Amino acid sequence: MFDLVSLDNRPVALTGDDLAAFRAQLAGEAILPDEPGYDAARRVWNALIDRRPGLIVQCQGLADVVAAVRFAQEHELLVAVRGGGHQVSGSAVCDGGMVIDLRRMRAVRVSPDRSSVHVQGGATLADIDRETQVFDRVTPTGNVSKTGIGGLALGGGMGNLRRKFGLSVDNLLSAEVVTAEGAVLTASETENPDLFWALKGGGGNFGVVTTFEFRLHALGPEVAFAAQFFPVDEAPRVMAAWRDIVESAPDEISSLAFFWTVPDMEGFPPEIRSARVFLYAAMYAGPADEGEAALAPLRSIGTPVLDLSGRGPYTAWQQAFDPFFAEGGAYEAIYAYWKSIYLNGLPDALIADLNGRARSMPAPECLIALWHLGGAVARVPEGDTAFGRRSAPYLLSFDSCWIDPALSDRVTEWTRAQVEAMEPHSPGGSYLNFPGVGAADPAAVRAAYGANHARLARIKARYDPDNLFRLNQNIAPDTGAT
Incomplete structure (x- = not known):
């Protein structure tokens, strides 16, 4: 027994x-x-x-x-x-x-006409990029190549292509799903369309997705990118300049900005190791020659202490952050508590506030990230997919990491306090792939999905009335729905 x-x-x-x-x-x-x-x-x-x-x-x-x-x-x-x-x-x-x-289920197959790719539920982003780049094709995924496609895509999927090609869920064409009763269903625009809609941002609430089919776009093998590091004292000016440039940039440019502490490790100039910095990263989703010209305004913001801009393989840019967020990377073991909140904008007063908060980060491995949104993400009506928040121009993410377990309480409390302090600047909601740790907060889940939550609860009742799949950002089944 x-x-x-x-x-x-x-x-x-x-x-x-x-x-x-x-x-x-x-x-x-x-x-x-x-x-x-x-x-x-x-x-x-x-x-x-x-x-x-x-x-x-x-x-x-x-x-x-x-x-x-x-x-x-x-x-x-x-x-x-x-x-x-x-x-x-x-x-x-x-x-x-x-x-x-599902980690043994990592097969990736590009369709004969190169218009789509079939991906098993245990595949990583690196698995997908490796196969699709054989044909100079991409599908929007995330920013760290060791991430699994299943959790990323079912929660929305934000990455380096978001403003040009949208979220991962915006490129989902079909899914093979094992439901709570053990049935195998295909979900697409024409087969089980209610389930298909729910999978496009509704998380793991509706079954086990064993295979995804994503739309492919032509890009690669070479892309242009920009990434520059500045002393943290220059952050207020540089962040304001970055904001002004990205808000008028073409959709081909997807950019993030960060507060970070440079690790004390090989690969970084000795003079900036352990220094707190402000940096931005951007990629151009188009021909590299065009991208170099389009990214030039960002590269003229100021004099960086480190400039990693240039052109190179798309797969290399997709893996640029792997050493800091992947198992066996820069740290033997890393503790993490990530939370996020959407912002109405990035006015000068909020820039000043964020700069002050960045100086209070409780561990050198902590990261504050600003995702510039808009473009293709915002052009999809919010009711067209389960992913419920598209109109906000920015996502603010406190990607709090640390390596000393004695800091756990301090870091998690600090992170929650930062998100709470940002609520007056937010239209509401968060990106549920960055939810913190522990049981899902029902109020936070409802806020993230907004008007879509009620429909999701009805679909949940149809495919999982007993809530077998509950260990997620859970949507309770509306069993009273007709």
Whole structure:
């Protein structure tokens, strides 16, 4: 006999025969806590998350996912779904329940006409870029190549192409989904269109997506980019200049600005290591020659202490931040607590306020990021996808990281305080891929989806009335809906 945890936190006693029968259905593995490989299988990138599932199912393909979901339903097990990457919030693992782990499912296939790409749910952004760039094609994903596509895309998917080609969900053409009852459905504009709409930003609430199909765009292999570092004392002037340039920039330019502390490591000039800086990064989603000219105004903001601008492979730019946000990168173990809030704008007074807050960052690994939005993101009507907040011109993200576990309480409290202080400057809502850690806040989930939340709750009731898929930014099923 061995115990797992149920959906309502009751112990569930399973026999050896139960497990043997389940394992016989799998091409992959089912790992118990006392078996080899368990500790490696349960770990996620965020060291703040230290959970011990009762069973980890490493799925080899669709049939394994179906078997795992049906086994969970039969025994009313608590279920977490793990895609391919970071898992900042920790919802991909649970204490006592079952983890459906998709990391062995990483296949990527470009269609013969190069108009779309099929991606399994455990693939990373690097897996996708590697295959699509063979044909000089891209699909919008994120900014760190070790991120898993599943969590990123289902939460919206913001990256270096957002203003030209939109979010990841804006490029989703179809999805293969295992529902809570273990059925396999295709979701698209013509098949199960309500489920398709919900998947485009509704998170992992509606099933396990085993394969995504995304639209492809011509770009690469070479792109132009700009990235410059400035002393933090120059940040008020540089941020204002950056704002004025990006707000009038063409859609081909997607840019972020950061407050950061330069790591004390090889690859950075010795004179700026451990220094707090303000920097921006931008990429041009078009021919590199055009991009160099279009990015020239950004490169004329001032005299940087480090200039990484130039032209190079698209895949290299996609991997530029990997050393600082990927397992086995610059830090042996990193703790993370990320929260975000949309902003109405970036007036001079708010720039001054943010500069003051940047000086109070409680750990050198903390990052404050400003995402310039608009362009293709804002042109999609908010009701056309489940992703509910598109009109704000900026997203402010407190990507708080640290390596000393003694700082955990201090950093998380500081991060929450910063977001709360920004509320008067916000139209409401946050980007749910940066939600903090712990149980989802129902009020924050409703605010993030805005007017779309009620429709999502009705769709949730249709495809997951018992809320099997609840370890996420959860949308409670509206079981009273007709």
